[in-house]
Amino acid sequence: MTLSSKGTALITGASSGIGAVYADRLARQGYNLILVARSQGKLNTLANRLGNETGRAVEVVVADLMEKADLLRVEQILRSDASITLLVNNAGVGAVLPLLESPVDDMEQMISLNVTALTRLAYAAVPGFVARGTGTVINIASIVAFAPEVLNGVYGATKAFVLALTQSMQHELAEKGLRIQAVLPGATATEFWNEAGHPVENLPSEIVMQVDDMVDAALAGLAIGEVVTIPSVHDGAQWDRYEAQRQVLSGLFGNATVAPRYR
Numbered sequence: 001m002t003l004s005s006k007g008t009a010l011i012t013g014a015s016s017g018i019g020a021v022y023a024d025r026l027a028r029q030g031y032n033l034i035l036v037a038r039s040q041g042k043l044n045t046l047a048n049r050l051g052n053e054t055g056r057a058v059e060v061v062v063a064d065l066m067e068k069a070d071l072l073r074v075e076q077i078l079r080s081d082a083s084i085t086l087l088v089n090n091a092g093v094g095a096v097l098p099l100l101e102s103p104v105d106d107m108e109q110m111i112s113l114n115v116t117a118l119t120r121l122a123y124a125a126v127p128g129f130v131a132r133g134t135g136t137v138i139n140i141a142s143i144v145a146f147a148p149e150v151l152n153g154v155y156g157a158t159k160a161f162v163l164a165l166t167q168s169m170q171h172e173l174a175e176k177g178l179r180i181q182a183v184l185p186g187a188t189a190t191e192f193w194n195e196a197g198h199p200v201e202n203l204p205s206e207i208v209m210q211v212d213d214m215v216d217a218a219l220a221g222l223a224i225g226e227v228v229t230i231p232s233v234h235d236g237a238q239w240d241r242y243e244a245q246r247q248v249l250s251g252l253f254g255n256a257t258v259a260p261r262y263r
Contacts, residue, residue, distance in 0.1 A: 007085030017190035
């Protein structure tokens with residue numbers, strides 16, 4: 001029996017954590033999958049399980065998005081595969097050390113993955129989505145996008161970029177039939193913390209969200225049309241007020257005269 005499909009979702013950083021849960025949920029929602037990550041073993045295990053459990057077509061692409069050749073290969077898939085209707089830009093790395101303790105080469109690599117690769121993949125996907133009049137881009141950011149005092153400053157800056165890019169994409173592309181979402185997780189129980197050198201077990205349990213809950217909330221936010229989804233903020237009106245004030249302030253920037261306090 002041939003299953004009907006919502007198209008294909010390409011998910012980066014799909015071998016574990018947030019990306020793997022997105023793969024599970026989207027397959028169960030009716031998407032075929034292209035799973036992108038560095039670990040072939042983990043990808044194959046996930047692909048076999050989801051294919052068997054859901055009947056969806058699952059393709060594995062082993063790629064390190066910090067390597068230019070691999071990144072270009074994934075870009076080409078996004079440009080050429082017209083079945084792709086959803087991009088989940090999830091691949092990323094983090095850091096928790098202060099700036100002065102963080103090697104600048106490590107920070108450059110973080111920017112390469114969190115900013116450059118994410119941007120290039122969005123650029124690769126969007127023209128086809130616009131031409132077809134439909135498509136969704138989900139960019140995984142973080143609460144540190146607007147809380148730069150938390151964790152490493154370069155990490156926060158990369159996620160602020162992701163948030164700003166998402167809002168700009170929404171502004172430019174919503175009327176062309178695209179859906180754009182930034183997801184801003186707080187502390188989430190994934191391998192992120194171990195890889196950053198700060199095991200999640202060291203965090204207060206009351207602030208750590210389970211990854212399944214985070215992704216389910218993010219997909220619920222997408223379903224109700226949110227551009228910015230923050231699963232850990234219970235009062236959504238607080239974000240609405242923050243965003244409304246930001247837009248008011250942004251309307252005050254154009255002024256030929258210097259503010260009186262600077263005279």
